[in-house]
Amino acid sequence: MLKSMTGFGNATIETESLSVTAEVKTLNSKFLDIYCRLPRQFADKEIELRSLLTQQLERGKVEVSVNVSRTNAVRPGVVINRPLVAAYVSDLKETANSMLMSIPDTDVLQLALQQPNAYLTDTPETTADTNEYATVRAAVEEAIRRCDDFRRQDGAVLEHKFQEYIQIISDRLDAIEEHDVRRIPAVRDRLRNSVRELLESESFDQNRFEQELVYYVEKFDISEEKVRLKNHLGYFLEVLSTEEANGKKLNFISQEIGREINTIGSKANDATIQRFVVQMKDELEKIKEQTMNVI
Template identity: 60%
Template sequence: MLKSMTGFGKATIESDTLSVTAEVKSLNSKFLDIFCRIPRNYSEREIEIRNLITQSLERGKVEFTMTVTPIGDNSAGTVVNRALVKAYFKDLHQTAEELGFAPTPTEVLRMALQMPNVYLADAPTEDQQAAESIQIQQAALEALKKCNEFRQQEGRALAKVFRTSIQKIADSLLEVEELDKTRIPSVRERLRKNVRDLIQDEAFDENRFEQELVYFIEKFDISEEKVRLKNHLSYFIETMESRESNGKKLNFIAQEIGREINTIGSKANDSSIQHVVVQMKDELEKIKEQTANII
């Protein structure tokens, strides 16, 4: 089952005293790149949250945001850090004067109250800390679960895109096989003409002629490339439908598909076949663009 690296999940867990909201966003990346936004008072939870993300999301550029809001009487335990507010007020007022502004004291105070760490909360008891830890973990796990569900949904959509493009390439391969049937007689006739002209030459070397003939035939024969391309297409679908999502493997197979398509185009030396090859390349590019977003 394919799983996209693009995902989103959000969950809120509330208790009598606290509301915890966790939000997860993920985009494609070669590795697992985690960025966390956690309130300063709960920064010690970051390692735990990072471990949960690592176990759940595997790969991708992940942005995790957590907000914690006191509820009811618990919010009354918050007090203003007056010393820090005074320091902010003085610094902001001096900065405004240096820049030529003349804000009112009320405006400066409002700005000071919006600065970091101006509010202090009473230290929670051990029981409260344990309850908060469980609540934070539940919110994070629920958000990660929703993010994974989003990724699976995106993966199913990408699978449809892949199947469509692979089928179009397979249909184009059938068209190449039909065109190749008319190409071979044309190549054979050119060979016969060249052989007749060559035999009439006084400097004709039979051994050299046999070597050149074998090389010429191998150069124009695309039978092996057609077989390998067909096998690669089947292998891509087989890998896509396996239990594990493997974007890197799909990308490798897509590269092999591209190699066979290019070889068919160059060896066929036929304008009609080359037109079909262009169509195959166009569908392959669609596949390559999306395999980069698969875990």
């Protein structure tokens, strides 16, 4: 079954403390190219997530985005250094008492809060516990699954398109075989006339004549090419229907199809067959273009 390299999947998982949204987008690429955008507290999990993406998505340009928001128990980014502030308050009060001054407690606290290092920059989101990462991973896995489903659906559409293109090429091959039955007598007549002229010539060379005759017979005969082309078309459909179908293999087969089509066009030396060849090449280009979008 074919899978396209173009896909999209997203998933949102909520717990008592977290809401995690993961998005996975994939585009065409010759190789696997992963770009991750993760919250800071999960930066150390990027390698693990990359491994997961590599196993599941195989090939393509992959963009992963994870957004995390807390649903409760939000902690401030800056907190008061209580032990130090308490020491400042005690020292300020002792200083005021030693100077026989009376300062309201609110003013003392305000002064203490203005002292150096009275505040600490808390970083509760720089690290994450195991349960939080499990939620993130579950969201990413679900987004990957949905992206993969998208790829399979798109791959089914591509498979149908490939079947249509191959059928058109097969129909043109049938038309060539039908026309070739009439082409051969025409070629034979041309050769017969050429032979008659040679026989009437005083410089007729029997050996050269036999060589030329063999050359032209081989040059105009496209029987082998027709057989090989038909086999390649059948093999393409056979590979298309297997679980191992992939873009690289289908592209290789399409190259072999192209060689046979080109040889038929060059050897036939017939205007009608050339028109059929042009039509087959047009469908083959569509196949080659679409195989670039298959994993």
